[in-house]
Amino acid sequence: MDQRVIAIDAGNSRIKIGLLDQHAPPGARPTCHADLFIPLGDAVPFERLAEWVEESSVPVVQVLMSGSNPPVIDELAALCRNHPLPEPYLLTRKLPLEIDVERPKKVGMDRLLNAIGVNAARPEGEPAIIVSCGTACTVDLINPEGTFCGGSILPGFEMSARALHHYTALLPEIPVEELHAAPKNGLGKRTRTALQSGLFWGQVGAVRELTKKLKTLLQKSTDTPPTVYLTGGGAPLLAPQFPEAILEPHLTLYGIVIAAEHQHG
Template identity: 35%
Template sequence: MLLVIDVGNSNTVLGIYQGQDLKQNWRVGTDKYRTVDEYAMLINDLFQLAGLRFDDLDDVIVSTVVPPMLNTVEGLCQRYFHLSPYVVGPGMKTGMPIQYDNPREVGADRIVNAVAAYEKNKCPLIVVDFGTATTFDVISPTGTYMGGAIAPGIGISAEALFERASKLPRVEFTRPTQIIAKNTVNSMQAGIFFGYVGLVEGIVSRMKAELKQTPKIIATGGLAAPIAAATSCIDQVEPFLTLEGLRILYERNQD
């Protein structure tokens, strides 16, 4: 079995693959102060609930946008799984040319998403990932990573509003019934939710105009589904796109 680990700024997503089949997946909070042993205890509990053992693992592949977490994950793999993980980064074969001023600056998660999206669709694409940051990544018809855009994530924007406007309460991120709200909580929900819908529609529209193409729009990340349901600009939601990309990269790097 293959363990795939995507370490994000807010959450770490893990998946177990048997061949090309995703058998289990979990989402836990990313905590750079958590020790190797603490992560081992947490993952062991998840494995036990799924009827798995560390000895069931044949290999591990990791992507992370949190540099301090890499040593922790590598230590976890070596000490408890007795495996040296594959790490997405410079030197790994991706099969995807990168048209970026400095290819090393592209986040590992963005490349992983792009690889998975193109492998599944084989057409021009824009991948929108709703994470701590909201990223927009453009892939050409021939499978070249062309670049993209990065915007503050929904959580970051909402938290800034709560902190800087002292009279405004924290509210649940949910789609309100109407845009013209009648109370403060619904007004904030309308602004946050539909503001983000507008952000996505605006950036995607401008990217299409710049490309002079009609790419397929793929959304992923924890908040992809509710945003996609509120706009016609997203063609497809792929909740496990990053995990799938890690599996594909693992297969491409087998000698």
């Protein structure tokens, strides 16, 4: 019987919510039928989620929750129970993923869920690099066997902009929306455009260098080049600079649904 679930990813800057198929065919990711992206601190429209349940052509059987912000996850689970929604289920760290790092339990759930989402439709034997650009930007490596091998963490667009403003006396805070206007040649003629340039091209340059290093590392063990995936709130801003990459806005939500299916046995 076809069924759907609501997946909620609570991050440090925003909450991502999707209505997805509970199952996907082998080699595919669950179809996402509707989504919401809510800035952290804004009210979650639970009434809209209830409408998803009521209007869905197939039963919506569960609300799945995870992410990198545990206090918000707990708060959302409690609020969820006050609305006509299925019982929430909070993911554990029992995940369908091999993890090759020094302290696996310390790796952020969002990074691991992204890897699970990639693996669901990754061609056999093909490595991957996942760039997730949110509050923090992570650049992670998935080897040809599908193992999460670690990566790099750096400040995202918004965190960098806030830090420059907060730790200086005169520099203004640059909204992320302004970075589309960053000088294409990198040359800012005013403080504001200089900040736009540094924030935007600094992030692009860091991601480009880190992906280059991971590609070089992979060349020691495989002749198959990696596919680069972009996800997170800042991914659409990065995407034009990485035309070879695949933009996957729902990657974490896919990982939540696949991990929940694994945990339910």
